[in-house]
Amino acid sequence: MKIKRNDRFIFLMSLLLTFSFILLAVYIIVExxxxxxxxxxxxxxxxxxxxxxxEVVIEKIKSGDNSLDTYVDKYYENVEDLSLxxxxxxNNIRYAHPNDVExxxxxxxxxxxxxxxxxxxxxxxxxxxxxxxxxxxxxxxDGDTQIGVASTGILQGDVNAxxxxxxxxxxxxxxxxxxVSLVSLTWLLNRFKSELLGFAPTExxxxxxxxxxxxxxxxxxxxxxxxxxxxxxxxKKAKKMFDLSDSxxxxxxxxxxxxxxxxTIIDGxxxxxxxxxxxxxxxxxxxxxxxxxxxxxxxxTAVFRSHLEVDSLVDQITGYQQMSVxxxxxxxxxxxxxxxxxxxxxxxxxxxxxxxxxxxVYKTNLASDYYTSRLKDDRILALFIGKEIQSKQFNAQLxxxxxxxxxxxxNPINSDDIVIVLGNLIDNSFEAYVNKDMxxxxxxVDIFEDEEKIKITVIDQAGGVxxxxxxxxxxxxxxxxxxxxxxxxxxLVGEIVNVYSGEKTVQSSEKETKIEIILMKVNx
Numbered sequence: 001m002k003i004k005r006n007d008r009f010i011f012l013m014s015l016l017l018t019f020s021f022i023l024l025a026v027y028i029i030v031e032x033x034x035x036x037x038x039x040x041x042x043x044x045x046x047x048x049x050x051x052x053x054x055e056v057v058i059e060k061i062k063s064g065d066n067s068l069d070t071y072v073d074k075y076y077e078n079v080e081d082l083s084l085x086x087x088x089x090x091n092n093i094r095y096a097h098p099n100d101v102e103x104x105x106x107x108x109x110x111x112x113x114x115x116x117x118x119x120x121x122x123x124x125x126x127x128x129x130x131x132x133x134x135x136x137x138x139x140x141x142d143g144d145t146q147i148g149v150a151s152t153g154i155l156q157g158d159v160n161a162x163x164x165x166x167x168x169x170x171x172x173x174x175x176x177x178x179x180v181s182l183v184s185l186t187w188l189l190n191r192f193k194s195e196l197l198g199f200a201p202t203e204x205x206x207x208x209x210x211x212x213x214x215x216x217x218x219x220x221x222x223x224x225x226x227x228x229x230x231x232x233x234x235x236k237k238a239k240k241m242f243d244l245s246d247s248x249x250x251x252x253x254x255x256x257x258x259x260x261x262x263x264t265i266i267d268g269x270x271x272x273x274x275x276x277x278x279x280x281x282x283x284x285x286x287x288x289x290x291x292x293x294x295x296x297x298x299x300x301t302a303v304f305r306s307h308l309e310v311d312s313l314v315d316q317i318t319g320y321q322q323m324s325v326x327x328x329x330x331x332x333x334x335x336x337x338x339x340x341x342x343x344x345x346x347x348x349x350x351x352x353x354x355x356x357x358x359x360x361v362y363k364t365n366l367a368s369d370y371y372t373s374r375l376k377d378d379r380i381l382a383l384f385i386g387k388e389i390q391s392k393q394f395n396a397q398l399x400x401x402x403x404x405x406x407x408x409x410x411n412p413i414n415s416d417d418i419v420i421v422l423g424n425l426i427d428n429s430f431e432a433y434v435n436k437d438m439x440x441x442x443x444x445v446d447i448f449e450d451e452e453k454i455k456i457t458v459i460d461q462a463g464g465v466x467x468x469x470x471x472x473x474x475x476x477x478x479x480x481x482x483x484x485x486x487x488x489x490x491x492l493v494g495e496i497v498n499v500y501s502g503e504k505t506v507q508s509s510e511k512e513t514k515i516e517i518i519l520m521k522v523n524x
Contacts, residue, residue, distance in 0.1 A: 013185055028170055029171075032163075052141070058140060083098075083158060085150075087150055088151070089147065121135070134153060135151055223301070225266075225299050231248055232249065244257070269297065374406070380415065396430065397440075398443050420493065422456055425456065444460075454519045464508040464510050465506065470506055474493060
């Protein structure tokens with residue numbers, strides 16, 4: 001069975017806490033053992049010193065009176081855990097001893113330090129009965145003369161019993177603390193997870209990284225605020241589009257990006273869908289919406305997309321639709337030609353049928369070879385062929401100059417942008433010929449490319465451009481044609497020219513209009 005990430009975290013934290021508590025408990029027990037022995041040694045040494053300085057003890061030893069045993073009983077009463085008091089003279093004769101039988105007898109085992117030469121001793125001691133204890137030996141002086149030894153002690157068993165009691169207390173305390181810590185950890189983790197909507201911290205970190213990566217790679221500008229209108233999110237596109245930096249994160253949105261009314265969106269729970277906005281001379285589409293945590297609004301997000309991109313897509317779709325219509329017209333024309341061939345065959349006029357077929361195949365191959373040798377980009381080639389077919393609807397002739405040339409790949413200039421520029425300029429010339437009673441309707445196209453630029457020139461003889469619009473014909477809403485939904489095509493051309501740091505030139509007279517567009521491959 002697979003262990004959940006949350007359970008693994010609790011298990012690892014429990015192990016860490018348990019290990020830490022064990023180490024701490026061992027350390028405290030070791031320190032406590034050392035402290036117990038140190039305290040006992042200090043107390044025994046102090047008692048031994050007091051006994052050695054007792055005048056009664058000194059006088060009894062000097063007089064040879066070995067009845068000190070009853071006298072030193074008071075020290076047992078005053079000192080807790082004291083196990084034994086032994087007083088010896090310089091001949092090793094016992095003057096006081098826990099066992100009355102030993103009084104007056106010689107002690108045959110004193111193998112510590114140099115106690116009879118005035119050197120005190122504190123530490124472990126094993127007597128003649130192999131009983132372990134902690135003992136203190138202090139010399140007894142009469143003036144400057146050593147007359148005996150005072151010894152105090154506590155049995156090692158009593159010390160061990162105290163150590164065991166302390167160890168039990170410490171382990172119980174640490175065990176209780178460990179249990180409380182583990183229960184608290186589990187409770188806090190579950191509550192923390194509940195507040196994080198059931199996600200573990202690692203899962204949140206992963207989701208944050210994924211969302212941040214997605215937001216940063218979007219081609220739309222994204223700006224988000226919290227419910228206090230403080231900026232929380234700003235992706236790369238937003239920084240570039242509005243010339244912003246990360247320094248505004250955490251600041252009041254109304255002060256640094258006043259062109260977005262986040263207050264209305266949050267307080268009024270309003271949605272903004274594809275609203276046209278002009279910000280810093282950029283034409284943008286804006287979408288904005290409140291952000292929710294369950295049923296509570298926690299902020300808002302605004303998403304901006306360049307209107308140029310949307311218009312470009314629309315224009316491309318329109319261009320492809322026109323090409324589709326032109327291809328259908330070509331299909332009908334081809335069917336008509338097939339009917340002519342069929343009629344000639346039924347009339348058994350095979351020579352005319354052969355000549356008719358050869359003439360049309362020759363013309364088609366000649367035109368195809370002419371275009372493909374000059375336009376290597378398939379999309380531009382398809383556009384031009386489609387426009388040539390479309391030109392017949394306007395009784396016009398579309399011509400490509402013999403010195404035109406366009407490579408297959410021309411980075412960083414996008415082929416779709418060239419389609420928009422060329423398609424709109426040709427369409428503009430087509431529209432210029434509408435309602436013109438002229439026999440020779442010609443549109444001449446010249447496309448030139450080198451390492452630095454692409455130059456597109458379109459010339460027609462439809463009578464020139466109205467002087468009132470010639471200076472602003474590339475602005476949105478301004479059109480050289482009549483009818484609805486005008487003024488978008490040439491504005492797209494102008495915006496694409498700006499994208500590639502290019503140039504646009506219009507030369508117009510009463511007979512002719514020449515539009516020249518230059519798109520730069522490199523930033524000047």
